[in-house]
Amino acid sequence: MPKIVDPRARRRAVAEAVLRVVARSGLEAASLRNVAEEAGLAVGSVRHYFGDHDELVIFAMKHLVDRVDQRVRAHIDLLRAPGADGDRRARAEELLEEFLPLDDTRHEEAVLWIALATASRVRPGLRPCALELHGNTLLLMEHVLRGGQESGGLPADLDLATEARRLTALVEGLTFQAVLQPEAYPPDELRRLLRHHLRTLRQKA
Secondary structure, eight states: OOOOOOHHHHHHHHHHHHHHHHHHHOGGGOOHHHHHHHHTOOHHHHHHHOSSHHHHHHHHHHHHHHHHHHHHHHHHHHHHSTTOGGGHHHHHHHHHHTTSOOSHHHHHHHHHHHHHHHHHTTOTTTHHHHHHHHHHHHHHHHHHHHHHHHTTSSOTTOOHHHHHHHHHHHHHHHHHHHHHOTTTSOHHHHHHHHHHHHHHHHTOO
16 A cells, blocks of 8 residues: 655655754755755655755745744733733743744754855845745834833834834844854843843833
8 A cells, every 4th residue: 555645744854854954064055865865755755845946945944934933923922911911021032032042943043044044145046035034023023012112111102113123133143143153142141132132122211
């Protein structure tokens, strides 16, 4: 009896293989052959699900985003929960920390994000995906700041669009530096810098 293959599960397995190869050896190493070997599949099996290399990488990166999104949504649900106002500041900080490389999982995700962003500069097929990921991060930052403003934790006259861009730049910059020189930006220092920035927002007149 022929083995029944779940196409969605197979595509996810290939996506995980892409992410492992990229995290270990860089985006240029994520050839169809290397990915197939990592996934324990024939090259033809990978080609059956993905038309070309860009399609493969884009799917893998969106799979990565889905992983992060599940964690972020759990934090958002906590922020929206009844009686959350007293803990809102701490919960908002925990949400933002999901974008910093504070442990092995988030460090690997940061490496993958930087690999995609760098490659998208010279590979037009990857650029829309990279821009979409950045845009989604920017929208989330604005959402978090708006929630802080509506709860009274941030000044009512805060320029949300500008501050969302500043916060996004801070988080992305810290992420890059922590990947580049982790000894200078350990988790405690990343948390300190993020919280310092948020304090300055609360102190704005």
